[in-house]
Amino acid sequence: MKWSQTLIPTLKENPADAELISHKLMVRAGIIRKLSSGIYSLLPLGFKILQKIEKIIREEMEYAGASELLLPILSPSELWKESGRWDVYGKELIRIKDRQNREFALGPTHEEIITDLVRKEIKTYKKLPINLYQIQIKFRDEIRPRFGVMRAKEFMMKDGYSFDRDEANAERTYKKMYDGYYKIFSRLGLKFKAVEADTGAIGGSFSHEFMVLADSGEEVIVSCSKCEYAANLEKASGKNSDVTSKTGKTENLQKINTPNIKTVEELTKFLNCSAKNLVKTIICKADKEYIAALVRGDYEININKLKNILGCCELTMAQAEDIRKLTNAPIGFAGPVGFKNIKIIADESVKNMSNFITGSNEADTHLMNVNINRDFKIDLIGDIRLVKESDLCDLCGEKLVFTRGIEVGHVFKLGTKYSKALNATYLDEQGKDQIMVMGCYGIGVTRIIAASIEQQYDENGIIWPVSIAPYQILITPLNVKDDEIKTTADTIYNILSKEKFDILFDDRDETAGVKLKDADLIGIPLRITIGSKTLKEGKVELYVRKSKEVYKISKEEIVPKIKELISSI
């Protein structure tokens, strides 16, 4: 492709509305342009990259036994109502009406649609397992789109769905897909980690997220410094490094004055004690019912875990006025003692505490020497806290490490959540109806472009891995008005084209400086620089973007040298 014939509008200055390095570079390199908040056009360079990523995904999906299809973007509300997600998915679902006033959703994910297809087409165990995927634009009305294509309202996604006879077979499919994902992200040249994750709005029993490791990532990865354990922060659990064990004697309950002291921090300062002596009481609204969640003062509640343990649909922190009504006290003074008709869920960190401090349900006072069972009863104990960096690994007891990542893939064991709701069944050998067991597997294709840049760039621009670079080779004649340079460049372009390399030819009449700056900015892995200096020696330069190595070679040496370099970088 000749540069002059395509659209690669490079920019000297950073866009004012970009924060993240990948976002800035994608705009500057002419890869994307914004149409509206969270809505982007992929320019030719961006589209080339997308296609390279898709090609790798397709190859590995076929290898893992999945077949590609294409499902509609518009999905009728009836299916979503059947699965129950029309209400549960919430405002993220973009809903529209046609002229008949029928309601549709713009597909944010396709469990309903694929399950509907499969239940209609597959009736027998003989046709199972089946594994289907598509690569398609998805729509999600994100609360706050940000960081360019990293979190957009519209993005390219690969979504796959598997249907098996039973758990054991589904488990095997899950493993196959998990391994396939490993191969995909490795081939994409990414440094990544698979972590255990919460299943969120998709649902199911178990999931892994594939995280690209980057400090700018939105996700927090909790991993063990010694063993294989790794999970995202929402899912992660750990042991307290300093278990508060029961002291022998239980002291008498005592009410103390704590004027205007509402936070744990203020209280520890005021009483000159550790947060580990306090128990925080958080009032939440679980669907329609109010509950109280207890956690040791130095921990935070993990809403996701609490939601899972309660098995409710929606869980939010209670509003100030509701808290006042329920506890007769303003925010900051709630406590479990004297609660009636409110379920109390306690974190494990509270279980063995004694003589601790809580709110008193009365303004400006707290209770000291509170004890479980004597002063209040716990309805449910579980892990409902966010892990801290000082916690220890649940599996091996070693230290946990917190790092950051960008989620680029997510695989779920769905179980029968959708097949049951939509009644996707098959007949087994005995002629008995059985429910299919599902899995689903997503990859954020557009997001991978940004994630790759976050992992590899320098002060001059992007550095693409060969596998996803829009072009493998950039040919840069430094002066197109010089006949010798021009004809040499043309010859080399022809030679390399015959070898089926993917080439961008910078035929623009720009000065050398402009071309070299642009070359670094768009980050093509190999560059052939043709200028009068080296041409005098009968040679051209082969430049490696990543290592900055330069090879002076003759025309004849180009093809073998490029082949050697491409396989090594």
Next chain:
RNA sequence: CGGGGCGUAGCGCAGAGGUAGCGCACUCGCUUGGGGUGCGAGGGGCCGUGGGUUCAAGUCCCGCCGCCCCGACCA
């Protein structure tokens, strides 16, 4: 949805009641040709939008719209 910031040429910005500017980009001419060459001449603005104050409004006041950041929330 709450808090904060910003909307002036394609991009990045200045201008704070009295003739709309700068740098880059763009067009033309010359020049230069190994890291954003230099000189000259040009084109391009409903100053986001609607209303108000004023003799006079990018500039002051009010509404709306858009964009960005933080938070709640989420692949």
